[in-house]
Amino acid sequence: MSVSGMSSFSLRADRRSLSLQRGWFIGGLSALLLAIFALTLMLGQSFTPPGDVLKVLLGQDVEGASFAVGQLRLPRAVLSILAGLSFGMAGVAFQTMLRNPLASPDIVGVSSGASAGAVFAIVVLSLKGTAVSFFAVASGLGVALAVYGLSFRNGVAGTRLILVGIGVSAMLESAIAYILTQAPEWNLQEAMRWLTGSVNGAQLSQAWPLLAVLVVCGGVLLTTSRNLTALRLGDDTAGALGVRVSVTRLLVIVAAVGLIATATAATGPIAFVAFLSGPIAARLVGPRGSLLVPAALIGALLVLAGDYVGQFLMPMRYPVGVVTGALGAPYLIYLLVRANKSGSTL
C-alpha cells in the first residue's frame, strides 16, 4: 500500500470537499437570511405584496405600503441584520481567542459596558441619538481595555480576562438596573432596549455607522482569522508556529469590542446572540476552518427571526432580547443532556 500516495489523494480531496461544504453552508445561510428578510418586509400587521415592497425599496411612493415597509419594517430588518452580523462575528472571535465557548463578550463585560454608557448618557446626561452611540462605544471600549488591563500580569491569561470580565459585568449590570429605576418618565420600550436589547423604533439613519464599523472591524477580524484559528492550539504552540500571540489578541479584542459596542449602542445588548452564534455555527459547519462568517450569518438570522417571533408569534409583543435570551436557557439544558452522553466540552 503506497502510504504517501493514498494520503496525498485524501488530503487534497479532503480539503476540496471541505471548501465545498463550507461554500454550501454559507450560501445556504445567506439564502435563508435573504428569504426571512423578504418575509419580514412583506408580512407584518398587514400583507404587502412583493411588487409593492420592491417599489418602496426603489424609492417609489406606494399608498398603504410606503410607511409600513419603508418606515417600520425596513429599518427594523436592516438594523436586525447588521446588529446580528456584528454580534455573531464578535462573539465567535472572543470564544475562539479565549478558547472557551462560554467566554462570549456579553458574559465578560463588553455588552454591559456599552449599555451602561448608553443608559448613563440617556438618563443622567439627557443625550440623544449619535451622542448616545459615541458614549456607548467609548464606554464599551473603556471597559474592555480596563478588563484587559486589570487582568494583565506577565501577559494576559485567558482565565483571568474572563473572570475579571464577569466581575466587572456584575457591577455594571447593577449600575444599569439602578439607573433605570431612577428614570421617572422611562417608557417600557426604552427600558427594555437597555436591559435586554430591542429593535423597536429603529431608524435607517442608525444603520450607517453600524455598517461602517462592520466593514472596518469585520475586515480586521477576517484578516486575522488564520492567526485566530491557530490560537486554538494554545498560546505556546501558536507562538511556535509564528503567530504573534499578544498582538493578535489585542487586534481581535479591539475589533470585536468595536463591533459589539456599536451594535449595542444601536439596539441595546441583545442577549445571547454573541454567545450562541459561534457554537451553532460550529455544529453546522464543523470544527475546521474559520467560523467568523458562518457565525455572523447565524447571528443575523437569530436577531431577524427572533424579532419577528417576538413581534407576531408570541401572546404579547416581546423585544428581540427577551426571545434570544430565553433561547439561552434551553441551550444550556441541551448542554446538560450532552454532558450525560459524552462528557465533553461544547
Next chain:
Amino acid sequence: MTISGLVVEDLTACYEEREVLRNLSLAIPPGKISVIVGANASGKSTLLRAMSRLLAPRAGQVLLDGKSIHHTPPRQLAQVLGLLPQSPIAPEGITVADLVSRGRHPHQGLFARWTREDDEAVESALAATAIADLAERNVDELSGGQRQRVWIAMALAQKTDVLLLDEPTTFLDVRHQVEVLDLLVDLNRARGTTIVLVLHDLNLAARYADFLAAVAGGTIHASGTPDAVLTETTIHEVFGVSSRVITDPTSGRPMMLPLGRHRTLENASALGPAGEL
C-alpha cells in the same frame, strides 16, 4: 540546508517573577541531537522557551545563525525553528490530518493557498511518524503515544532546520518513549535537523544525546558528550544524589545507577566500569 547554529549568550531569564537563569551561555552543535537535563525547577523548560522565543529574556540573547531571534519576525523564525511545548492543546474534534497541516501555518501567507509543497510536507511528516493510516481519526481518540507522534508530525510538517521539544516523553510508557526517541534519531539522520530536547530521564538522555547539557544553579553546570557530563561528581552536584556510573552494555553509553539509603548491596561501590563485580 544551512547549518543552523543556535547559540545562547549570557541569558538571564525569569519565570513568574523569579529569576531562574542567570548569565547562561550555551552553544548547541548544529545537526546533532542535544539533550538538556536538570533537577525539577532548575530552569530546563525556561531555557527551552527562551531559545524558542516564547519567553523574552531579561538580559542576554539567543542567536540563530548569528542573528538574534528576538529581532526576527515570528513567522520567518517559525519557518526555521520549531517547538513542541510541554502540554499542547488539541482543539475538540480535530482530525490528525488537520492538526498536522497546521504545521504549515508559518509557510502560508495571508491568503492561505495550499501548494504542492505544503501537501508534500504534510504527507512526508505523516509517513515519517508512521501515522498515515490514522489521518482521518480524531486526535482525542488516540492513545498518548499516538498523540505525541501526531504533535511531532505537526512539528515535522513545519520543516524547520531546528526542532526543540519540551519533555516529549514524560507521560509516555516505556515502549512509546523509545519509539519517540528513535523517531527523533531517524529525523536527525534523514534531514540533518538540529534537535534539542529536555528530558528528565538521565539514562535515556545519555543514550540518545550527542551533546548533553546539565542545568543547575541557574546556569550550565556541565556540557559536552554524555561520557564527559555523566560522572558521579556531576550527578551529585546537579541532582543531589549519590550514584554509580557504569557503561551500559547495550549501547556503550554511560548509565547512572542511583544509590539510596536502602536496597543497595554492600559492595555496590566496588562495581567495575561495565557493571561487573
Next chain:
Amino acid sequence: MSLSGATASGSVSGRGGRATKSIMLGGLIALLVVFCMLSVSIGSRDVSLDEIIHGVLGRTDSFGEAAVAMRVPRTLLALIAGAALGLAGAVMQGVTRNPLADPGILGVNTGASLAVVVGVFWFNIYSVEAYVWAAIAGAGCTAAMVYTIGSMGRGGATPLKLALAGAATSIALSSLVIAIVLPRNDIAGGIRSWQIGGVGGASFDRILPILPFILFGLLISFASAKKLNSLALGDELAAGLGERVMLARLTAAIGAILLCGAATAACGPIGFVGLIVPHLCRLLVGVDHRWLLPLSSLAGAALLLIADIAGRIIAKPAELQVGVVTAFIGAPFFIWIVRHQRIREL
C-alpha cells in the same frame, strides 16, 4: 489529627490560637451591635436618641419614632439575610473547593428569583412560605445545573468554568424573569424586586416565615463544618479519611441552598456577600471551617448592615438598594482575588 493547618485554597492557614479567634468572634459581635444601632438611627429622616429608644420599643407616637420602628425590621432582615448569605458563600466555596463560588456568581440567586416570579405570576402564590419554598426549589435546580455544566470537559469544575457557567445561566434565567414580569409590572417595580435585592420595606410578617428555613440551613451548615475540612483535601483523600464524600457534599449543599433560597425569597437577589465574606474571614481565622463558618455568618450580617446603611446615606433622601452597594464593593474585591490568587488554568 487536627486539620486546622490544611491549606485548601492556597490561603493562609490558621492564625493565632483559640484565644485570638475567640476575641475576633467577640469583636465581630460587638461590631454588629454597633451597626444595628447605627442602622436604626440613620435614614432619610433624622431622629433623636429619645425617639430611637421609643421607636425600638414599639412606640410610634411621633414621626421620628415611626421611622425608627420601620427601621427595626429592616435591620433585622439585613442581619438575618447577611448571615445567611455569608454562611452560604463559605459553604459553597468549601463544597466546590472554589474560591470564586458565591450564590450570585453561580446564578443561584437568579434561579431563586425566577422560581418566585414563576410562582407568583403563573401559579398565583402569595404567601411568604410558598415564596420561600419556590425560591429554594429554584436555587437547588440552578445550583445543580450550573455545577453540572461547569464540570463538563477537561478538568472538572474549575473556578473558571464554574464562574462562566454561573454567569451564562444567570443571564439566561434573568431573561426569563424579564419575559414573565414584563407584561404585568411597571418596569421600575419589576426591576427593583427581581433584578436587584434590597431590604427596604421589610416587615415582621415578611421575616417570620423565612426563619425556620434559615434556622435549618444554619444548623445543617454548621454541622457540616468538619466534613468541609475533609473535603478541602480533595475527594480521594477525604474518602481515604473515612468521609462519605457524596453525602457530605450533598448535605452541605442543601444547607447552602436553604440559606440562599430563604434570603432571596425575602430580599431579592443580593450578590457578592457570599464571595467577599469567606475570603476576609479566612484571612482572620484560617481555613478551619469550625471557626470559618460562624465567623462568616457574623461578618455577612455586618457587611449587609453596613451596605444598607451606606445605601441610605449615599443616596439621601432616597436610598440605594443593598444589592447595588454590594455589587460595587464586591466586584473590585472579586477582581483583586482573581489577580492575586493562582487560579488554575482552563
